[in-house]
Amino acid sequence: MTKSDFPALRMTIDGGRLVPAGPFDAERLNSYRRGTVVYVRFTEEKDRVLVRKWFAIIDIVLKQCQTPWKNRDQAHEAIKLALGIVNLSKTVGGDYMQYPKSITALEDPELQEALEQMTELLSRMTGVDVATLKKETAHIVEYEDHGPTTGEIIEHESGAASPDADEPPSSSSAGAAESPSSAAPTNTDTTETPVADLVSVETSGDGDAPTPSPGARDPETQRLIDFAKDVLPLAANTETTGSLLSAIEKEWAPEIKKMSADGQEKAKAISRSMRAIFNRQASLNGALDFFSDALGCSVEELGG
Known part of the structure; x- marks a missing residue:
């Protein structure tokens, strides 16, 4: 040879x-x-494992849970805006504009952090715990094995490998990425769909999830709503200064420290969106829409 x-x-x-x-x-x-x-x-190699995990989680949630999005593209763009994953530029008239950044442009540490943030937010929105979402995509891994003719990395997934195993999951309109549970033949037994079993919010007859009244919410969620209401609309005000936003964050710090780990992660996500809005890297409306779904409240309760 x-x-x-x-x-x-x-x-x-x-x-x-x-x-x-x-x-x-x-x-x-x-x-x-x-x-x-x-x-x-x-x-270049095909999409990284983290990129495929990102789309796989979105597809699983769209397929088995109630969400405000009709397809993967809508969910993908909305999540990036909410997390501040955007590019900033100026129009010919001198106005600032922002648009979602490609996640393939993120370094691995940045993409790993974004993946964890997205998983946490989708968990809060759907009621599915983070561990379950991670388990559903645990089969997407990468080993340092080389193809005998191309030299490219061979992707390994549990079970039989599909011909397009190294491609991003197909869009939800063409069939969401199958989880280990949904890869089996269709079965009406709910044990075949563990993600759907854990959704805590029942949908009404018309398919819309009811918004809990403030009195029916747990206190931590209500405090997160209050925090978002305090900082998100204020960040969009052109007369607001960074020092003012920092001062408000410091006032909220003792409250946030008392929250659970999930609550603290949600508060961090709100703070990141606040900074993105303040720096004109994200829109207020997009953030309010996202957090109203994630926190189970109306846009008006967030100050919209």
Whole structure:
């Protein structure tokens, strides 16, 4: 076997240099004489595991839970706006505008944090606990195995691998990404749909989830609603200063410290949206719509 018969080398771009992605690639590279000139054709790998997990969670929630979105694209864009994952630019007239950023542009630590934030928010919105959502996508993993002819990473998922296992899950209109429970033949037994079983909000006959009255909510959720009402509309006011928002956050800090871990994560998400709105990187309406769903309240209760 000649060197040209080996799989393609996998390299990582690091500070303008190409670095071997693994020991297999390093050994291959060291087999060439120092100073040898080689020709390189760049081919990026398919979507990362975190990207596929992101879309898989969205698809599972859309398929099995009651949400305000009609399809994956709507959910994807709304979540990015709510989390402040946006690009900021100016129009010809000099006005600021923002639009959702591609999650593929995020570094792994940023995308991991965004994935956790999204999972937490969807958990609060649907009533499905975070552990269940993570379990439903635990089969999406990546091992450092190389294809015999292409040299690309082979994606491993539990059970039989599908031909497009390394592609992002298909949109919900064409069928959401199947979880391990939904991969089995259709069964009316509710044990086949663990995510649906854990949805805590029953929908009414017309498919709309009822909004709990303030008296029926748990105190922590009501405090989160009050916090969002205090900071989100204020952040959209052009006369508001950053020092004022910081002062309000400090006033709320003792209350937030008393909350559960879930409540504190929700408060952090509200604060991030507040900063994104203040910096004109996100819209107030988008944030209010998202948190009204996540907290189970009306937009008006959030100051909209």
